[in-house]
Amino acid sequence: MSIKKIIPCLDVRNGRVVKGVKFDGITDVSSPVELAKLYSDSGADELVFYDITASTEERELFTDILKHVIESISVPLTVGGGINTLDDCERIFDCGASKVSINSGALKNPKLISEAAKKYGSERIVLSADIKPVDSEYYVFTKGGKESTELDAIEWVKQGENLGAGELVINSIDTDGMKNGFDIPLLEEVCKAVSIPITASGGAGSIEDFITLFKTLPQINAGLAASIFHFGIVNIPELKQALQENKISVSL
Numbered sequence: 001m002s003i004k005k006i007i008p009c010l011d012v013r014n015g016r017v018v019k020g021v022k023f024d025g026i027t028d029v030s031s032p033v034e035l036a037k038l039y040s041d042s043g044a045d046e047l048v049f050y051d052i053t054a055s056t057e058e059r060e061l062f063t064d065i066l067k068h069v070i071e072s073i074s075v076p077l078t079v080g081g082g083i084n085t086l087d088d089c090e091r092i093f094d095c096g097a098s099k100v101s102i103n104s105g106a107l108k109n110p111k112l113i114s115e116a117a118k119k120y121g122s123e124r125i126v127l128s129a130d131i132k133p134v135d136s137e138y139y140v141f142t143k144g145g146k147e148s149t150e151l152d153a154i155e156w157v158k159q160g161e162n163l164g165a166g167e168l169v170i171n172s173i174d175t176d177g178m179k180n181g182f183d184i185p186l187l188e189e190v191c192k193a194v195s196i197p198i199t200a201s202g203g204a205g206s207i208e209d210f211i212t213l214f215k216t217l218p219q220i221n222a223g224l225a226a227s228i229f230h231f232g233i234v235n236i237p238e239l240k241q242a243l244q245e246n247k248i249s250v251s252l
Contacts, residue, residue: 043240200223
């Protein structure tokens with residue numbers, strides 16, 4: 001079994017980390033710089049920084065805050081939000097980010113994935129997808145999970161892999177912030193469809209949820225979460241110790 005990663009997620013709006021439920025009901029949490037340093041020092045394997053309103057507000061990502069976050073950490077950082085062009089990717093990499101996460105920009109222009117992969121390498125290009133079931137089928141949503149693209153989600157992630165994405169982040173809208181566990185049925189379908197690394201996002205509420213995720217779907221490479229870390233429900237060293245005790249390989 002491969003070494004599994006634990007990835008805290010920083011959803012940033014107006015310079016603050018926020019958190020909602022099912023992409024709605026947003027509440028203030030903390031400073032992204034303070035939280036990023038805490039998680040980096042606590043043993044997070046990577047961090048994700050999403051400027052969650054950049055795409056809906058049709059503006060560039062806030063690179064000033066991003067630079068301060070990167071200066072405060074010693075682990076890789078993936079950055080997403082408002083990435084629509086190669087120039088946007090360039091700005092993020094110039095700040096010191098390890099990877100870019102493309103979501104809405106790829107939906108508007110799928111060639112962005114292949115162009116970015118060619119220029120920077122597939123390993124630095126992450127395709128993020130916000131997914132929800134409709135009539136027993138999975139669809140990709142946009143505009144903060146409010147608008148269906150009518151794209152079949154499984155076909156979309158397969159296309160993303162074929163275009164050159166090196167990783168996937170699968171965001172389950174229905175489980176987001178619910179703390180009832182990861183969306184195993186959705187993740188199982190994605191695992192069957194692609195061979196690139198997959199990060200599961202949405203639903204973690206306990207240490208047991210991570211154990212269930214990695215034992216049920218050993219193909220999953222990482223578990224991403226926000227609320228349980230932000231609000232002190234679970235701390236990273238405790239989580240990793242429990243995973244190791246359950247014979248799930250992690251970096252301590």
